[in-house]
Amino acid sequence: MTQTxxxxxxxxxxxxxxxxxxxxxAIKTFARQFDPQPFHLDETAAEQSHFGRLCASGWHCCxxxxxxxxxxxxxxxxxxxxxxxxxxxxxxxxxxRDLKWLRPTYAGDTLAYRSTxxxxxxxxxxxxxxxxxxxxxxxxxxxxxxxxxxxxxFISTR
Numbered sequence: 001m002t003q004t005x006x007x008x009x010x011x012x013x014x015x016x017x018x019x020x021x022x023x024x025x026a027i028k029t030f031a032r033q034f035d036p037q038p039f040h041l042d043e044t045a046a047e048q049s050h051f052g053r054l055c056a057s058g059w060h061c062c063x064x065x066x067x068x069x070x071x072x073x074x075x076x077x078x079x080x081x082x083x084x085x086x087x088x089x090x091x092x093x094x095x096x097r098d099l100k101w102l103r104p105t106y107a108g109d110t111l112a113y114r115s116t117x118x119x120x121x122x123x124x125x126x127x128x129x130x131x132x133x134x135x136x137x138x139x140x141x142x143x144x145x146x147x148x149x150x151x152x153x154f155i156s157t158r
Contacts, residue, residue, distance in 0.1 A: 015080055
């Protein structure tokens, strides 16, 4: 019997999704559009805040995760599984939980993003679909965890 992609998913599989350096201008551009707080917009204001210097919005860190996941996730998953067949359909995410911004991401910091599979199970409400739960983590250049959350994604079981 041929194994399906879904049946080969094993908890503990770790996907390296890539890294991103948060430059000051990119931090300010994102903040002007989506999180216009002084410590994301201005070096002087940031110095006077509890952060002490310009730092990225946590939502900016999340948006970079999504960019890297879309760009590199399929390749990383194939490599982790040794999968050469067709990729299954992936559906939407019903959500995430336990989002934590554990320390600031300062201008010049480089975050490395990874996803570790926690569980894969068949959906009880959608035949032919399963749910993958993964812990998403970003660490800075000092290998300090700066962001973590649990993500759930629908994936075809066929």
